[in-house]
Amino acid sequence: MRQASFIRCSLQVAAILAFAAVAGLAGGSVVQAQQKSVKVGITLPLTGADAEDALHIKNGAVMAIDEANAKGGVGGYKLDVVVYDSGTATAGQYDPAQAATNTKKLAADPAVVGNIGPQMSGEGKAMTPILSEANLATITPSSTNPDITNPYMAAQFKPKGKAIYFRTVTTDAFQGPNMANFVKDKLKVTSVYVLDDSGAYGVGIADSFQRQAEKIGIKVLGRDQLNPKEADYTTILTKVKAAKPDLLYYGGVGQAGVKLAKQAYDIIPNMLKAGGDGIQGTSFLKGVGFPAVEGWYSTNASPHVTQTPEAADWVKRYKAKFGANAAYDDYTITSYNAALVLIDAIKRTAEAGKPVDRHNVRDAIQATKMKTLQGDISFDENGDMIDKVVSVFQYKLDKSKPTDDLDAQNRYIGVAPATPSS
Amino acid sequence: MSFQDLLLQQIINGVSLGAMYALLALGFTMVYGIIELINFAHFNVFMVGSFVAMWIMGAMGIVGQSEVLYGLPLVGVLLVTLIATMLITGLLGVLIERVALRPLRGVAGTAPMITTIGLSYILFNVILLAVGADSKNYTNPLPRTHWEIGEAVLRLRELLLWGISIGLMVVLHYFVRGTKMGKAMQATAQDPEAARMMGVDVDRVVAMAFFLGSALAGAAGMIFGLYYNFTSFIIGYTAGLRAFTAAVLGGIGNIPGAMLGGILIGLIESLGGHFIAVRWTDVIIFSILVLVLVFRPTGLLGRAAPTKS
Numbered sequence: 001m002r003q004a005s006f007i008r009c010s011l012q013v014a015a016i017l018a019f020a021a022v023a024g025l026a027g028g029s030v031v032q033a034q035q036k037s038v039k040v041g042i043t044l045p046l047t048g049a050d051a052e053d054a055l056h057i058k059n060g061a062v063m064a065i066d067e068a069n070a071k072g073g074v075g076g077y078k079l080d081v082v083v084y085d086s087g088t089a090t091a092g093q094y095d096p097a098q099a100a101t102n103t104k105k106l107a108a109d110p111a112v113v114g115n116i117g118p119q120m121s122g123e124g125k126a127m128t129p130i131l132s133e134a135n136l137a138t139i140t141p142s143s144t145n146p147d148i149t150n151p152y153m154a155a156q157f158k159p160k161g162k163a164i165y166f167r168t169v170t171t172d173a174f175q176g177p178n179m180a181n182f183v184k185d186k187l188k189v190t191s192v193y194v195l196d197d198s199g200a201y202g203v204g205i206a207d208s209f210q211r212q213a214e215k216i217g218i219k220v221l222g223r224d225q226l227n228p229k230e231a232d233y234t235t236i237l238t239k240v241k242a243a244k245p246d247l248l249y250y251g252g253v254g255q256a257g258v259k260l261a262k263q264a265y266d267i268i269p270n271m272l273k274a275g276g277d278g279i280q281g282t283s284f285l286k287g288v289g290f291p292a293v294e295g296w297y298s299t300n301a302s303p304h305v306t307q308t309p310e311a312a313d314w315v316k317r318y319k320a321k322f323g324a325n326a327a328y329d330d331y332t333i334t335s336y337n338a339a340l341v342l343i344d345a346i347k348r349t350a351e352a353g354k355p356v357d358r359h360n361v362r363d364a365i366q367a368t369k370m371k372t373l374q375g376d377i378s379f380d381e382n383g384d385m386i387d388k389v390v391s392v393f394q395y396k397l398d399k400s401k402p403t404d405d406l407d408a409q410n411r412y413i414g415v416a417p418a419t420p421s422s
Numbered sequence: 423m424s425f426q427d428l429l430l431q432q433i434i435n436g437v438s439l440g441a442m443y444a445l446l447a448l449g450f451t452m453v454y455g456i457i458e459l460i461n462f463a464h465f466n467v468f469m470v471g472s473f474v475a476m477w478i479m480g481a482m483g484i485v486g487q488s489e490v491l492y493g494l495p496l497v498g499v500l501l502v503t504l505i506a507t508m509l510i511t512g513l514l515g516v517l518i519e520r521v522a523l524r525p526l527r528g529v530a531g532t533a534p535m536i537t538t539i540g541l542s543y544i545l546f547n548v549i550l551l552a553v554g555a556d557s558k559n560y561t562n563p564l565p566r567t568h569w570e571i572g573e574a575v576l577r578l579r580e581l582l583l584w585g586i587s588i589g590l591m592v593v594l595h596y597f598v599r600g601t602k603m604g605k606a607m608q609a610t611a612q613d614p615e616a617a618r619m620m621g622v623d624v625d626r627v628v629a630m631a632f633f634l635g636s637a638l639a640g641a642a643g644m645i646f647g648l649y650y651n652f653t654s655f656i657i658g659y660t661a662g663l664r665a666f667t668a669a670v671l672g673g674i675g676n677i678p679g680a681m682l683g684g685i686l687i688g689l690i691e692s693l694g695g696h697f698i699a700v701r702w703t704d705v706i707i708f709s710i711l712v713l714v715l716v717f718r719p720t721g722l723l724g725r726a727a728p729t730k731s
Contacts (some may be wrong), residue, residue, distance in 0.1 A: 049654070051555045089550055092656035198701070225701040229660045231650055234435040235695035242423040260558045262651045266566075266577070287652070289487065289559040 019343040029277035037078040038356055040065060040342060041106045041115035041138075043093035045123065049228075053281040054119050056328050057141055059082065060335030061116040063321055063374035068343045073351025079343070082112065086123050092229065093255045096200075099123035100130060104308030113361045114138070114342045116335065120253065121145030121201040124165060128157040131164045137362040139166045139342055141335035144277060145204040146171040149382040167366055168334040168341065168374070169301040170388040172201070175276055176208030176251070178390040178416035179299050183247055184216055185421050186413075187272055187297075195236065195260070195276075197228050197252025205276045213249075216420045221245045228256040237267040246272055253278035258287035265292035277301055280393060282327045286404050287384045293395045297413075304391040304412045305333045305373050314373060315392030315416040322396035329406055330374075330391070335371040344370060390416040423573045431574040438580050438649065440688020441587035445642040445667030447672065447680035449515075449595065449635030455611045455675035456631045457527070461540040465520050465662030466545035467511055467636045471643025472560075472653040473549060475507040479561040487651065491563040499563055504586065507644050508637035515542045515636025516629050524625065542658070549655040557654040560647040583645045589683055590641055594634065598677060603630055610673070664691070667711050673724020682722060 042056040042061055073079070078280050084102035088095040096128035099118055106112045107130055115131075115138040118124050124143045131138055148165050150158050158164055183189040192213055203225075210220055221243040224236055237260075240248055248271055250260055257279045264273060273298035284291060305311050306328065314336070318328055345364035346356055354360045370377045378386050392413040401408035423431075446468055453461045477524060484491075491499060518541055526534045567578040597602040609617040611708040618624050646661070646707045647653045668687045672679025687707060714722065 047550075048555045049557060070495065087555070089546060089555075089655070092555075092654070134603060227660075227703065230703070231646070231657055231661060231702075232435075232439055232691070232698075234438075235432060236700045237691045238428065238431050238435060239696060242428050244423075254557070259650065259652060267575075283556055283654070287557040287559065291487075316499070 020219040036076060037073075037080050037111075038346065039080045039082050039109065039112045040339075041082050041084065041112050041117070043084045043086050043099060043102050043106070043115060043117035043123070043127070043138075044119050046085040047087035047089060048082075048091065048093035048095075049258065049287070050093060050119065050253055050281075050283050051087060052283040052286070052327070053089070053329065053331065056282070056332040057117075057119055057335040059318070059322055059326070059328065060141065060332035061339040064336045064339035064343060066321070067317075070121075071081060074330065074343050075347045075356070077346065077356060079346070080111075082106070082109075083213060086118060092224050093253065094118070094120040094123050094402075096122050096126035100126040103127040103130040104137065104286060107131070107136055108356070112136065112354060113346060113358045113364070113387075116141070116338050116342065118143055120199070121148060121204065122199045124148050125157065125200050128165050129159060132158040132160045132162070134358070135160060135162065135164065135362060135367050136358045137164045137166060139168060139338040139365065141168050141338045142277065142301075142331045143167065143201070144169055144172045144175055145201050146173040146208070147200075147204065149384050151382055163366060163379070164362060166338075166341070166379050166383040167385055168338045168377060169277075169331070170385050170390065171301065172205040172208050172276070174208075174388050174418070175299055175301045175390050175416075176205045177212035178418055179249075179274065179276070179297075179392065180209050180212035180216060180218065181272060181418070182392055182416040183249075183272070183297075184213075184218055185417060187247065189218055189272065191221050191245040192247045192249050193221050193240045193243055194223045194249045194251070195240075196225055196250070197256040198225050199228070199252060201276075201278060202252030202256075204251070205278070206249065209249055209251060209276075219245075226252070226256045226260065228252070230256075232262045233260050233261060237263055240271075241268050248273045250275040250279065254281075254283045254287060257284060261288040261296060262292045273297065275299075277331070280410070281329050281331070282404060282406050285395065285406055285409060290397050290403055293409075294397055296395045298393050298395070299416060300330050300391045300393065300412070301389075302334050302391065303374050303387075303389045303415075304332050304393075306408055307332055307412065308373075311373050327404070327406060333373055337370075337374055337377060338371060340418040341365060341368050341370060341377060344368065388418075427572040427574045428696075430571060432696045433689065434574065434576055434580060436689035436692030437685060438583050438688070439691055440668075440685035441584055442642050442646060442661070442684075443650070443665045443668045443687050444681045444684025445587050445638045445645075447669040447684045448591070449639045449678065450666050450669040451672070451677060451680040452607075452631045452635045453673055454669070455677075456607060457614075457628055459523070459534050459538070460666070461632075461635070462535070462547065462662075463541040464538075464635065464639055465494060465633065465658035466542045466549075467518075468513055468639040468643045468646070469653075469655060469658035470514065470545055470549060471507055471511040471640030472647040472657065473553065473558075473643075474510050474640065475503050475644035476558065476561050476647055476653060478503045478506050479563070484561055484563050486559065486561045488715055489563055490565050494563060496563060496565075500582075504641060504644060507640045508608060509644070511640025512633040512637035515639075516630040518636075519629055519632040523572055524628075527628075535574045546655060546658065547571075553655065555655065560653055564648060579649055583649055586641060586645055589724045590638060594638070595677065603627070607631060664707065667707060671711055671714055671721055671723030676721065676723050679721055679723035686722075
């Protein structure tokens with residue numbers, strides 16, 4: 001009797017744990033097809049603080065691939081999408097270890113000829129050695145840390161020598177410094193306090209901003225690092241308040257950024273605040289919300305496209321596919337374009353009569369010359385975009401539009417200058 | 423900002439953090455005091471509490487931060503939310519104990535503790551699936567009232583946080599010292615077997631400890647949301663770990679110790695972050711923990727465990 005009840009209770013516990021295991025499962029899903037086909041990977045942090053922006057990036061790539069398949073495939077091949085989630089619940093955002101695991105799975109499948117992603121440079125740093133080993137190219141629509149494609153760091157990030165990390169955005173070698181020029185020229189900033197979120201991207205962009213700021217005569221009053229899992233930033237913000245800089249610059253992504261912005265609104269409401277593309281997008285806008293998000297400047301490492309007349313037709317197709325209320329941003333378009341680059345490379349490989357495998361597709365990506373919504377796309381020998389535009393935005397409430405409408409609530413200000421005017 | 427004002431501001435920040443850690447630490451300490459179990463599910467009962475409070479305010483028609491209440495309606499909303507949240511998370515604690523821990527009572531070794539880790543992940547994943555992974559903008563009807571002391575700022579929400587924490591701790595103190603149930607809890611903590619022989623219903627006492635601990639975690643979750651204006655499925659881990667550290671620092675099993683430990687950890691976090699660097703916060707906190715445990719293994723206010731015959 002006692003034993004029976006003990007077993008019953010144990011079974012209850014086992015059932016609950018089994019449920020949790022199923023609930024926590026994250027992994028690849030494969031879209032099947034009959035025709036002759038190759039696989040294309042998409043690896044993004046679809047779980048965590050930046051999940052919503054990652055979803056927009058995924059939508060962009062999926063849209064381009066679906067459109068190509070609807071036209072009968074690419075050079076006789078149907079493209080199958082394999083999606084991997086590189087965010088984990090325990091990290092609460094992108095998880096480099098998960099990104100590496102996913103990349104190993106992609107590399108192990110010979111049918112995979114290319115990949116779209118990652119969203120974050122922290123993932124990219126973990127992925128590139130594996131990609132290089134497998135000679136499998138990835139095209140990132142949003143990762144901007146310059147180390148990954150820096151020829152001086154090739155031993156670490158591309159040990160086999162060939163470029164395998166291509167981008168449809170420029171890097172923080174431009175995003176940080178150009179923003180420093182912008183705040184000096186346009187906002188007349190003379191002193192700054194710099195924070196980062198301890199991630200690969202955050203530290204990199206904060207460093208590059210800080211270096212340029214010092215070079216052009218902006219005084220750096222302090223530099224500190226946030227733990228993204230921490231809830232409380234009142235201590236550091238009190239320090240910032242006491243230092244009285246003109247501007248607070250934050251290098252990092254949403255997990256720390258959202259909390260920082262909320263608490264900054266309480267402690268330093270009147271200070272100028274700026275960040276990079278890590279705080280650009282719907283995740284940040286919705287997570288922080290008005291009034292706390294009001295006034296924050298952000299940048300994108302790409303031209304601003306979504307509101308141009310050329311993009312109107314793209315927006316129409318996007319909404320037809322994902323719903324009238326589906327959100328998107330400029331990195332949805334860079335992701336769409338990244339997929340176009342990959343599709344174009346597969347097509348050229350097939351048309352040249354070469355076997356469509358990852359080696360030939362990589363070589364074809366390297367030779368890309370395309371005209372897209374964001375302008376001309378071509379890559380240097382490291383995989384970086386030739387075109388280098390950094391756009392500046394500011395969150396500003398437009399009461400006539402929904403508060404989560406990014407184009408309405410995050411005004412485009414202009415291109416950040418590559419050199420300061422004075 | 424003058425040095426005194428800056429110091430005062432960091433103390434205000436630290437005490438606010440500490441009050442929250444203290445509320446959470448009480449849950450660890452009570453359960454440990456009675457059945458010598460470290461309840462890791464507590465981390466995420468706190469997290470669930472912050473969501474429950476947000477949903478309750480939502481059910482009362484308050485959403486987002488644009489709607490600000492004053493006076494009696496504000497007090498009413500906060501009181502209703504607080505009581506309802508504490509009841510719900512308290513019952514969640516009782517459910518956890520009844521379904522997953524009572525069957526394991528008497529099982530030697532780490533099995534019950536591992537079970538609480540499993541339960542913690544269940545709560546974590548259920549909330550993740552239910553609400554998604556992004557940070558939620560918290561409902562907040564509090565006005566932005568604040569007072570300036572020199573250049574330091576004391577905000578209404580800080581006073582509220584302190585008030586709720588101190589109030590709950592005082593109530594808990596008198597409950598444990600003064601009521602029959604409280605005395606039964608003390609008796610069970612000293613010797614469950616003897617208490618049972620004296621007619622104490624040990625199952626009820628344990629359920630009560632879970633109820634009270636989880637209710638306090640729910641209250642902490644609610645004030646977390648009101649204080650920081652956000653919540654997310656991931657908030658349980660860092661706060662829970664710090665609170666657990668606070669309980670150990672104060673002397674695990676000891677109620678005033680948990681309060682002292684909480685406030686100390688909060689102050690160490692803000693002053694350490696200020697004078698050294700915020701990135702070293704965890705290193706500072708856990709170094710102090712190690713030092714305390716080396717030189718005072720029972721914690722600051724803990725006594726050596728009573729010998730059990």
